[in-house]
Amino acid sequence: MVSTRVITIGLSTIVHQDDFYKPENLLPLDPKTGLANWDCPEAIDFQSLIKTLHHVKEYGEFPEGFDSLEDKNPVGSKEKSTPIPQNVLDSLGDRIMAEVSEGSGTTKFVILDGFILYVDEQLRNTIDVKFFLTAPYQVLKDRRESRKGYATLEGYWEDPPGYFDDIVWPNYLIYNEPFAKLADTIEAGQVSGAYDAMDADIGLRTDPMTQKVDVVSSGKASIDDMVELVSNLLSKRLSEL
Numbered sequence: 427m428v429s430t431r432v433i434t435i436g437l438s439t440i441v442h443q444d445d446f447y448k449p450e451n452l453l454p455l456d457p458k459t460g461l462a463n464w465d466c467p468e469a470i471d472f473q474s475l476i477k478t479l480h481h482v483k484e485y486g487e488f489p490e491g492f493d494s495l496e497d498k499n500p501v502g503s504k505e506k507s508t509p510i511p512q513n514v515l516d517s518l519g520d521r522i523m524a525e526v527s528e529g530s531g532t533t534k535f536v537i538l539d540g541f542i543l544y545v546d547e548q549l550r551n552t553i554d555v556k557f558f559l560t561a562p563y564q565v566l567k568d569r570r571e572s573r574k575g576y577a578t579l580e581g582y583w584e585d586p587p588g589y590f591d592d593i594v595w596p597n598y599l600i601y602n603e604p605f606a607k608l609a610d611t612i613e614a615g616q617v618s619g620a621y622d623a624m625d626a627d628i629g630l631r632t633d634p635m636t637q638k639v640d641v642v643s644s645g646k647a648s649i650d651d652m653v654e655l656v657s658n659l660l661s662k663r664l665s666e667l
Contacts, residue, residue, distance in 0.1 A: 439482055442496035443540025446475040450580050456593050461586060465541070465597040472546045479552055482536050496539075498577040514650065518657040525664040544635040545601050555663045556639040557656060558605045563595065565644065570594060604633035609643040 447453075453462040453469050463469060481489050488494075544550050544558070560566070567590050575584040585594075599606055640659050644652050 438535040438537055439486065439488075440537045440539055441475070441479055441482055442494060443470065443475060443538070443543060444496045444576070445494050446471045446478070447578065450578060450583075459588075459592050461589065461593065463593055463597070464583070465594050467542060467545050467601060470542065472549055476546075476549055476552060479536070479538060479549075483552075486534055495577040495579070514653075518653065522657060522661050522664065525661050541598075542601055544605075544639065547634070550635070554667065555660065557659070558602075558636075558639050558641045559644070559652070559656070560602075560605065560609045560642070561644040566598075567591075567595070604636045605639075605641055608636065608641045612641070612643040612645075 447464065447469055448471050450462055453464065454466060455461065456463045478489060478492065538553060543553070544556070550556070561569075570585070570590050573585070575582055640663070642652070642656060642659070
């Protein structure tokens with residue numbers, strides 16, 4: 427989704443949360459398996475991430491000497507996927523840019539990509555437009571287990587067998603609990619959809635993590651439908667800034 431978003435809105439810089447993992451020897455160990463836990467807040471250097479994000483927002487580029495590990499990861503997964511037609515991306519991009527380009531042809535976007543962005547209050551307050559994209563358990567499991575691996579500070583990491591069920595999914599439910607509850611409500615009622623960031627339903631929006639965050643669940647929707655949905659929401663949010 428992040429790579430697609432860059433194509434869609436053109437003048438963009440992506441900041442990947444995965445570039446701010448702590449060294450592997452500083453990662454917490456899962457007490458059940460003894461494996462490094464890459465999927466908890468303690469694995470991320472949030473202060474370095476926030477500092478870098480502020481720099482990119484101010485100057486439109488990364489600090490001198492910054493080297494993205496995420497850009498060294500294999501593109502895609504072990505299984506072949508179908509790309510979204512370029513004409514669809516161009517059309518969506520034109521619609522989004524129309525919301526921000528009046529009087530200025532140099533609008534740039536800074537996109538923050540991550541799996542656990544909203545647990546840190548300081549980071550939450552740094553983000554102007556917030557989305558939480560998710561999918562049902564089996565979809566997320568299939569996607570994670572189809573990944574080829576990840577570049578790290580020390581070299582390369584591949585999930586051991588059972589890593590998703592032992593570590594990834596339990597941590598997702600713990601640290602994204604309020605979003606998971608909203609996603610369950612979405613998926614129980616329709617194939618795909620979203621909870622509006624400005625939803626006034628207090629019963630579903632009591633946790634500070636969910637405030638002003640559009641929660642989008644794919645259900646069984648295609649990637650094309652998801653890009654359309656998120657693009658429409660992004661256009662709406664940009665028009666409100």
